[in-house]
Amino acid sequence: MDQALEFIDTNLEHAIEELIEFVRIPSISAGANTDGSAEIERAADYLVNKFTKLEFTAEKIFVGASENPLVVARDPHFSTHKKTILFYGHYDVQGVDNPRHAWTVDPFEGEKRDGYLIARGASDNKGPTFAHIKGAESVLRSNTDLPFNILFVVEGEEECGSGALDAFINRGGLTEYEPFLCTVISDTSMYGPEQPSLTLGLRGISYLEVTVNGPIQDVHSGLFGGTVHNPNTVLIQSLGNLFDESGNISIPGFYDDVIAISEEEKERYVTLNANEDQYRQKLGVTSLKKAPGFNLLEQRWTRPTLDINYLSGGSPRTVIPAEARGALSARLVPGQDPARIENLIKENIRRSIPSGANVTFSREHKSPAYLLDENNPLVQPTLDAIREGFKTEPVLTREGGSIPIVTSIAACTGVPVLLIGFGQITDNWHGPNEKFSLADFHRGMRTSIAFLHQVKEYLETPAKKRP
Numbered sequence: 035m036d037q038a039l040e041f042i043d044t045n046l047e048h049a050i051e052e053l054i055e056f057v058r059i060p061s062i063s064a065g066a067n068t069d070g071s072a073e074i075e076r077a078a079d080y081l082v083n084k085f086t087k088l089e090f091t092a093e094k095i096f097v098g099a100s101e102n103p104l105v106v107a108r109d110p111h112f113s114t115h116k117k118t119i120l121f122y123g124h125y126d127v128q129g130v131d132n133p134r135h136a137w138t139v140d141p142f143e144g145e146k147r148d149g150y151l152i153a154r155g156a157s158d159n160k161g162p163t164f165a166h167i168k169g170a171e172s173v174l175r176s177n178t179d180l181p182f183n184i185l186f187v188v189e190g191e192e193e194c195g196s197g198a199l200d201a202f203i204n205r206g207g208l209t210e211y212e213p214f215l216c217t218v219i220s221d222t223s224m225y226g227p228e229q230p231s232l233t234l235g236l237r238g239i240s241y242l243e244v245t246v247n248g249p250i251q252d253v254h255s256g257l258f259g260g261t262v263h264n265p266n267t268v269l270i271q272s273l274g275n276l277f278d279e280s281g282n283i284s285i286p287g288f289y290d291d292v293i294a295i296s297e298e299e300k301e302r303y304v305t306l307n308a309n310e311d312q313y314r315q316k317l318g319v320t321s322l323k324k325a326p327g328f329n330l331l332e333q334r335w336t337r338p339t340l341d342i343n344y345l346s347g348g349s350p351r352t353v354i355p356a357e358a359r360g361a362l363s364a365r366l367v368p369g370q371d372p373a374r375i376e377n378l379i380k381e382n383i384r385r386s387i388p389s390g391a392n393v394t395f396s397r398e399h400k401s402p403a404y405l406l407d408e409n410n411p412l413v414q415p416t417l418d419a420i421r422e423g424f425k426t427e428p429v430l431t432r433e434g435g436s437i438p439i440v441t442s443i444a445a446c447t448g449v450p451v452l453l454i455g456f457g458q459i460t461d462n463w464h465g466p467n468e469k470f471s472l473a474d475f476h477r478g479m480r481t482s483i484a485f486l487h488q489v490k491e492y493l494e495t496p497a498k499k500r501p
C-alpha cells in the first residue's frame with residue numbers, strides 16, 4: 035500500500051491536471067443547454083480512454099437511442115472466481131444557469147484558486163469519481179494481488195433521473211459481474227471540512243407535479259369572478275390542507291410507518307454537536323423551524339419532509355387563471371413506502387378539489403430511503419480506510435438527500451453500498467461557483483487506496499480472527 039500511496043503523493047499535480055481536463059468537458063444533463071450530447075459523449079470517451087490506458091476493459095454502453103451512455107470498465111485481472119467491488123459515479127453535471135452571471139469564473143475552464151478547483155462538476159461528481167479511478171490505478175501499478183474484481187460504472191444521467199442505468203440494471207446488465215462484495219459511492223458530503231464520514235443512510239423521495247384546471251382560458255375576474263372556481267385558490271387550499279397551522283405535515287397516516295431511530299443513534303447526533311447558529315446564519319434566517327424532541331441532525335437526516343418546490347399560476351393582473359401548477363416532494367425515511375406516500379398526497383389533494391375544477395398529476399418519480407446496518411462487517415474496514423486516507427477519525431452520519439439509484443444497486447447486487455463523500459456541503463453543488471478542495475481530492479485518492487487494502491486484508495483474515 036505504501037507504494038500506491040507514494041505514487042499518489044508524488045503524482046498529485048498530474049492527477050489534478052487530469053481532473054481539470056475532465057471538468058473542462060461541459061457534460062451537462064440538467065437545466066438549460068442540456069442538448070450537449072456531443073459533450074456528454076466526449077466526457078464518456080474521456081473516461082473510456084482513461085480506463086483503457088490503465089488496461090481496464092472499458093466500453094460505452096448505450097441502452098437506448100436517446101439515453102446518455104454508461105461507461106463500464108473492469109480491471110485487467112477480472113475473473114468470475116472473485117467477488118466484485120463496484121465503484122459508481124456520474125460524469126454528467128448540472129447546468130450553469132443558476133444563475134450564469136453569479137459565476138465568477140468560467141464554469142468549464144478548470145480554475146484553481148486558494149486550494150480549490152472551481153468548476154461545474156468538480157465536486158458533483160467528477161472529482162470524487164476520479165479520486166477512485168486514480169486510487170485503483172495506483173493500487174494496480176503497485177502490482178498488489180487483489181482478491182476481488184474492480185468494476186466502475188459511471189453514468190451520464192444522474193442529474194436527470196438515471197434512466198439509462200436503471201434500464202441497464204433491470205435488463206440484468208450487472209449479472210455478469212456477480213457475485214458482488216460491495217458498492218462504493220462518493221456522491222455524498224463529508225460531515226465537515228476536517229470531518230470525513232461514512233454515510234449510512236439517505237432519504238428516499240416521492241416527487242410529483244400537480245395541475246389544477248378551471249376555465250378554458252384566463253378570464254376577466256370582474257366579469258366572471260365569484261362564479262367559477264379559481265385554480266390558484268383551489269391549488270393553494272388543497273396544498274395548504276396538507277399542513278397544520280405550524281407548517282407541520284398533517285396528512286393522516288403520513289408518519290405511520292416511520293421507524294424511529296435508536297437511542298444510541300440519537301446520542302451519536304447529539305455528540306456530533308451541530309452548530310445551529312452557524313447553520314442558521316448560512317441559510318440567512320433568523321430562526322429555524324423546530325420539531326420538539328428532535329435535534330437538528332436527526333431532523334435533517336432521519337425525519338420525513340413534504341415540500342412545495344414550485345408554484346405558478348395566472349399573472350399579476352385581474353384575471354382568473356385557466357391553470358395553476360405546483361411541484362411537491364416528500365423526503366422519505368426507512369419504513370415509508372414511496373408509492374403509499376405518493377397516493378396519500380394525491381388522495382389528500384383530490385379531497386379538497388371542488389367540482390368545477392379539475393386536478394391532474396404528472397412527472398411522478400420515487401425511491402425508498404437507504405440505510406446500511408452499522409454492524410455490517412464492511413463498516414469497520416471502511417472507517418479504517420477513511421481514517422488512513424484523511425488522517426483523522428471519521429464519523430457515522432446519514433444525509434437528507436437522495437440518490438435513487440442507490441436502492442436499485444443495493445437491491446440488484448444484494449450487498450452494502452458504502453457512501454464515502456469527499457465533498458463539502460459548502461461546495462455549491464448545483465449552484466454557481468461549484469468547487470472541490472484539492473486537499474480533499476488528495477485525501478480521497480488516499481482513502482480509495484486504503485479502502486482497497488482494508489478490504490483485501492478483511493478478505494484474507496479468517497473470520498474467527500477478526501476483531
Ligand code: BES
Binds near residue numbers: 158193239433435436
Ligand atoms: N449528490 C446528490 C445527492 C445528495 C444530496 C446526497 C445531498 C447527500 C446530500 C444528488 O446528485 C442529487 O442531487 N439528488 C437529487 C435526487 C432527486 C432529484 C431524485 C436530490 O437529492 O434532490
Ligand code: MN
Binds near residue numbers: 158463
Ligand atoms: Mn447532484
